Amino acid sequence: MDSQEFREAAKAAIDEITEYYDNVASHRVVSDVKPGYLRPLLPASAPLDPEPWSAIHADVHYPAALAEMYSNTFNGAHFNWICSPAVTELETVVMDWLAQALALPECYLSGGSTHGGGVIHGSASEAILTVMCAARDKYLNAVTAGLPADSEEKEEATWKHRSKLVAMGSAGAHSSTKKAAQILGVRFVTVPIDEDASFAMTGAAVAKTVADLRARGLEPFYLTASLGTTDVAAVDDFAGIAEVLSPTAGTAQDIWVHVDAAYAGSALILEENQPLTTPLAHFHSFNFNPHKWLLTTFDCSAVWVRSRAWLISALSIKPHYLRNEFSDNELVTDYRDWQIPLGRRFRSLKLWFVLRSYGIRGLQAHIRRGVVLGESLEAKLKSRPDLFSIFTPARFGLVTLRVAGADEDEVNARTERVYEGINADGEFYLTSTMVNGKFAIRVCTGVERVAEEHVQRLFDILVERAGAEVGKKA
Amino acid sequence: MDSQEFREAAKAAIDEITEYYDNVASHRVVSDVKPGYLRPLLPASAPLDPEPWSAIHADVHYPAALAEMYSNTFNGAHFNWICSPAVTELETVVMDWLAQALALPECYLSGGSTHGGGVIHGSASEAILTVMCAARDKYLNAVTAGLPADSEEKEEATWKHRSKLVAMGSAGAHSSTKKAAQILGVRFVTVPIDEDASFAMTGAAVAKTVADLRARGLEPFYLTASLGTTDVAAVDDFAGIAEVLSPTAGTAQDIWVHVDAAYAGSALILEENQPLTTPLAHFHSFNFNPHKWLLTTFDCSAVWVRSRAWLISALSIKPHYLRNEFSDNELVTDYRDWQIPLGRRFRSLKLWFVLRSYGIRGLQAHIRRGVVLGESLEAKLKSRPDLFSIFTPARFGLVTLRVAGADEDEVNARTERVYEGINADGEFYLTSTMVNGKFAIRVCTGVERVAEEHVQRLFDILVERAGAEVGKKA
Structure with a gap:
């Protein structure tokens, strides 16, 4: 579903929601279905392929947003x-x-x-x-x-x-x-x-x-x-x-x-x-x-x-x-x-x-994309061992890294300065971690709409800031 | 806000939401505001009158539904x-x-x-x-x-x-x-x-x-x-x-x-x-x-x-x-x-x-309506002491009642049968309570879109069913 399809689907949903409220008094107030009525009406497992496959853009989350619109319309407390x-x-x-x-x-x-x-x-x-x-x-x-x-x-x-x-x-x-x-x-x-x-x-x-x-x-x-x-x-x-x-x-x-x-x-x-x-x-x-x-x-x-x-x-x-x-x-x-x-x-x-x-296949494609982007960042970081060390390798779209330095204290201090400098700029917002006394920058690529161009841009900024720390030209 | 106004406002919101996603990469990822920035920008208390007052229909909840659409768009976890x-x-x-x-x-x-x-x-x-x-x-x-x-x-x-x-x-x-x-x-x-x-x-x-x-x-x-x-x-x-x-x-x-x-x-x-x-x-x-x-x-x-x-x-x-x-x-x-x-x-x-x-006045009008409808039902029930007793009087739009009977057991049994009969019909869904051994029907009028015509219709049904129980013509 791309943004134009979302726009149309959402507006159609608005029409339905409005009609639902306008005619709410005509609905039955309590359901007369029997326990277990729903399962036989549905497939036994999630579809492998999307409905329709051609419409998938794995980096948008519109279907959930549409569901929220309906969910808020029914507006129940649903406790039993x-x-x-x-x-x-x-x-x-x-x-x-x-x-x-x-x-x-x-x-x-x-x-x-x-x-x-x-x-x-x-x-x-x-x-x-x-x-x-x-x-x-x-x-x-x-x-x-x-x-x-x-x-x-x-x-x-x-x-x-x-x-x-x-x-x-x-x-x-x-x-x-x-x-x-x-x-x-x-x-x-x-x-x-x-x-x-x-x-x-x-x-x-x-x-x-x-x-x-x-x-x-x-x-x-x-x-x-x-x-x-x-x-x-x-x-x-x-x-x-x-x-x-x-x-x-x-x-x-x-x-x-x-x-x-x-x-x-x-x-x-x-x-x-x-x-x-x-x-x-x-x-x-x-x-x-x-x-x-x-x-x-x-x-x-x-x-x-x-x-x-x-x-x-x-x-x-x-x-x-x-x-x-x-x-x-x-x-x-x-x-x-x-x-x-x-x-x-x-x-x-x-x-x-x-x-x-x-569909399962569409979700797989989306997840794999985040995994591959993490591996891409790891490969770039490894190409500059003079500037970076991989703290933990790309796993589930998460890479953690540290800036090169002579000892743990220098590595920690440089890494923290690079981290804070990037966040202060406001173009990227990174998080950090401190594990067993080691400060590391976390980069998560398992996020919608993160693409290779963003990974490249972040790497360039990391190189520039780490380069300044390590005292070399980037 | 009536349903037509909601329809228009919601569709305009859909356009904004779509544009937000299409251009999300161009936004600053972390805010640069200072703590406390918001309060000076807002009034010190909620408006007494709605904006605009003329548009208020106290029985619809569209403003909250619109807010949910935006809230789902921002889609953050907002933990700090x-x-x-x-x-x-x-x-x-x-x-x-x-x-x-x-x-x-x-x-x-x-x-x-x-x-x-x-x-x-x-x-x-x-x-x-x-x-x-x-x-x-x-x-x-x-x-x-x-x-x-x-x-x-x-x-x-x-x-x-x-x-x-x-x-x-x-x-x-x-x-x-x-x-x-x-x-x-x-x-x-x-x-x-x-x-x-x-x-x-x-x-x-x-x-x-x-x-x-x-x-x-x-x-x-x-x-x-x-x-x-x-x-x-x-x-x-x-x-x-x-x-x-x-x-x-x-x-x-x-x-x-x-x-x-x-x-x-x-x-x-x-x-x-x-x-x-x-x-x-x-x-x-x-x-x-x-x-x-x-x-x-x-x-x-x-x-x-x-x-x-x-x-x-x-x-x-x-x-x-x-x-x-x-x-x-x-x-x-x-x-x-x-x-x-x-x-x-x-x-x-x-x-x-x-x-x-x-506005505060619009919300007051909405709440008062539910309170008045409860009092209206109580007055109707009191007009038929041969059929009903008020268990607890109308309070905050809630009335509880029992069907007349010779002793507690008969009252409980008749009230429960009337309650179950009405729920089985599916036009209204009532709830019940059992307080200190006394079974009573609860009617809540503090609900959006409940109007005098519904209270009258419910009362007519109660009269019919209680009348049958008590053995009189309704």
């Missing part, structure tokens, strides 16, 4: 099935489509063997808080399962365990894990990462952290692993982590592993990245944000769990005014029990429009 | 000031405008004496979880303040207190308070309400609950009071509650009181309701949802606190990649520290468009 069956059922179908497109293990599908499923949250922070809450309750239920229900003994034991709970995340995990622990009032401990392992969290580091915590009488119950860390897009060693946690898997001491792929998860749509998902079958939950790199407008964070009962058990409450025959008979999904808020927006419409407008 | 200064600064200004329009005590204004301020969340559930989290940390900090920082003694004392914390809400408070307590892992206790006090929570009931809890060694730290309960729109006795909590106000045992006005808060825009807000100066936080009754599209929940430091202290974390000179020097507001998620949508644009398009 009976409010708006289509909102609920489309979300289930679209999240299955998306899980298939990313090659998530079948346990994360709504019809999978472990009764998993997906839900759309607003942000990765909410996703992580929600799964950490479910992990906590799952753990507390398991470790006190032997005690009589509602007994004082059980109450006391639960409080004793609560006071010892530890949530873990690697030093490279996004700060939202620490924030979630702070909100839930549980301890947070960092698993160290090492430049030698490309800043990935290893099984050995997890094993050591868990052993140290247990030796201190503490109870690790949750771990965030990352598929693409915020700083440098590192991928943790999932197989190694699964291996060291396997002795307690399925026992009361089972440690919930959540994989946060907020940014890089979109790259799982490329077949070459899909082997990364195999070990997820040993873990408990997964999220990524289509609003970051999958051409979907903010906000849209996709979350899957291996067993939906974990979420519902932690988050369900049933006041009278939310009861209805469909929910009471467990015929339907009430997504309010899969999230923190009660109300929810019709976000699945965005994913539905995006998946159908681009 | 530097990302998008306008998003932050407009929110501060608009939340001050709104606080003034609702006559909230000055302590809730951003420039107020206690450094309060407002923030927009997605839903009341998030608002309540967020303030309960802040209340918990404020309480724990206060009761352990005498112990040395980072000492084992302090750590132990904190855990001892954590295990005794109790969040309270009346039996009429929305279920989101119970859900927030469940998420935070603190006890939840209900304060009883009584039909004799019109289902309002009284100071005496709070005092008794608090005394009972303390006698059991527990530590009540938080209370949700309601301005318009979900079931019957009751208003709790704020003055009485403030009075009984005054002995511990400002001490380490201070109980945080949050006033949830999710639905009825919009009615504070009417001067006759504004005396209700005076006692809020003794409380800690307040929220209402403009998306319920103030012509704003879902989602938009407005929250104010008396001291913003309480939120920031509970929710702030500062990883390297979120740092920047403006935040580090505390020159600006970073709303990510006032909420659970990191990213945030540009929701203040909706409120800004709504306040300017309708």
Whole structure:
């Protein structure tokens, strides 16, 4: 869809929206469809090719913007099935489509063997808080399962365990894990990462952290692993982590592993990245944000769990005014029990429009473009070893780099000055990171509308500024 | 703005949006404005009259829909000031405008004496979880303040207190308070309400609950009071509650009181309701949802606190990649520290468009219409005492009613049958409530596009169905 097609489609949507409001009184106020009505009406998976393919311009996100217009028109709070069956059922179908497109293990599908499923949250922070809450309750239920229900003994034991709970995340995990622990009032401990392992969290580091915590009488119950860390897009060693946690898997001491792929998860749509998902079958939950790199407008964070009962058990409450025959008979999904808020927006419409407008192949082309641009920047930087060192190589469209210098202090100082100079100019806005005392510039090419000409222009500016720092002509 | 005006304005917006994307590369990527740049450019309060007044049709919500179109165009995550200064600064200004329009005590204004301020969340559930989290940390900090920082003694004392914390809400408070307590892992206790006090929570009931809890060694730290309960729109006795909590106000045992006005808060825009807000100066936080009754599209929940430091202290974390000179020097507001998620949508644009398009007077006219329609239905129901009893009188556009009968069981059974019959027809969708064993039908007239003709039609249907139940001709 190019900008002219968007212009026409959007204006047609405006006409529909206006007519919808003008005639709203003539619509039925409550739906008379039956639970499960929607899935048979839709394809079993997202289209490979866009509809129509010829219209794809992989660098615009108009389909999601159109979906938002409709979503705001329906303007519901959509907190249970009976409010708006289509909102609920489309979300289930679209999240299955998306899980298939990313090659998530079948346990994360709504019809999978472990009764998993997906839900759309607003942000990765909410996703992580929600799964950490479910992990906590799952753990507390398991470790006190032997005690009589509602007994004082059980109450006391639960409080004793609560006071010892530890949530873990690697030093490279996004700060939202620490924030979630702070909100839930549980301890947070960092698993160290090492430049030698490309800043990935290893099984050995997890094993050591868990052993140290247990030796201190503490109870690790949750771990965030990352598929693409915020700083440098590192991928943790999932197989190694699964291996060291396997002795307690399925026992009361089972440690919930959540994989946060907020940014890089979109790259799982490329077949070459899909082997990364195999070990997820040993873990408990997964999220990524289509609003970051999958051409979907903010906000849209996709979350899957291996067993939906974990979420519902932690988050369900049933006041009278939310009861209805469909929910009471467990015929339907009430997504309010899969999230923190009660109300929810019709976000699945965005994913539905995006998946159908681009098709899987269109989305693959878009993601590959960002990956290739990152590799292009890396190649350019490598052509000037007198000026730059690659801190971490191009991965998922992210390159991090440092300016050459005699020692760590000089490298840090020069890199920071180049970074601040470029941002002050206002033509590009870069971000930076400080990992194990090393300051590096981050350049992300996995962004809509970034093209080779922008990468070249940024490289030229980097050369000019780094050249001035290093004292050579550019 | 009528539907034709919306149609034209929306199509003009589409043209602007298309041009924005087509020329996005020519814009400066990071803003060069200075903190505080926006407030001097805007009026000090929302306009009394709409712009232009003649265009107001109080029953459409187009301005918010237009704002959503622009908001989705800018499509940022807006988590700190530097990302998008306008998003932050407009929110501060608009939340001050709104606080003034609702006559909230000055302590809730951003420039107020206690450094309060407002923030927009997605839903009341998030608002309540967020303030309960802040209340918990404020309480724990206060009761352990005498112990040395980072000492084992302090750590132990904190855990001892954590295990005794109790969040309270009346039996009429929305279920989101119970859900927030469940998420935070603190006890939840209900304060009883009584039909004799019109289902309002009284100071005496709070005092008794608090005394009972303390006698059991527990530590009540938080209370949700309601301005318009979900079931019957009751208003709790704020003055009485403030009075009984005054002995511990400002001490380490201070109980945080949050006033949830999710639905009825919009009615504070009417001067006759504004005396209700005076006692809020003794409380800690307040929220209402403009998306319920103030012509704003879902989602938009407005929250104010008396001291913003309480939120920031509970929710702030500062990883390297979120740092920047403006935040580090505390020159600006970073709303990510006032909420659970990191990213945030540009929701203040909706409120800004709504306040300017309708003006305070236009919004007052809209709210008054819903109130008057509720009174109209109540009068009609009272004209048929043979068929109906008023369970709770029209308040904020909500009437609850029961069908006549010989005893409570017959009344409940008849009322439920009338309720289910009407919903099965699909012309109207009513909700119900069960309060102290009494089943009642809820009719809410505080909704856009509900007009006298709909109230009359609903009354006719109620008469027909209740007449059949009571065994008389309608």
